[in-house]
Amino acid sequence: MPVSHVRSLGSIINTMELEAVGVLVSGRRAFSAGGAKAKKGSQGGAADAPKASISDKEVKSTTVVGANILKDGADPKILSDSEYPDWLCHLVDKRPALSELRRKNIETLPYEDLKRFVKLDNRARIKENNSLKAKN
Template structure:
């Protein structure tokens, strides 16, 4: 909302309006309290050391403040897909994916961008070695 002199307001009115709008805009962004205080620190969980409990319970799976960890069941009571989950780090190899799927092309794009980032980083280092007097970003 712009107010001009054509609307019959004096310069003092405009100046007061401008200062008031600056105060309103500035007041909402004030910091409240100290950041990183006691409330921001994470609570550390105790590590279970009892071997019998580690064999019979899924330790750390209880997300509630009250209650206990769930008991482990026999392997036959869990679905088959659970035993086929990938547990190693990193994504799937391109040879494992079908080129007709979108997952293949997303993975290819991700690997290409990673490679390009590595190459550009190496080029910057090489350029800094070859031309040490130039100021590079």
């Protein structure tokens, strides 16, 4: 019995080696690195290679390198702080945790903190009720 496992293992290894080269094996389709259809004007694998990154310090300090999500786009330029909306810098502000909000007087909380307190308190109560009802 162990001999048959060794034989099947050997055939799997041979199949994997042949597929890596791009050969069709036992009715399965294997893909080669070059591909059957090439785009017009492409030079095989050379056009698919990643472009060299720009290491110029001036370009790095004026653009957000790696933020481009479009195929034909360019990296966005870094603008001065006055050109961004005011609310943008408040996105990274730390908001108070539930324990901190519970220590404060609810009547004196600003509206945004009160909204956050209600949301976090409801979430905590739901989690507690679910853990009590859960089957062990």
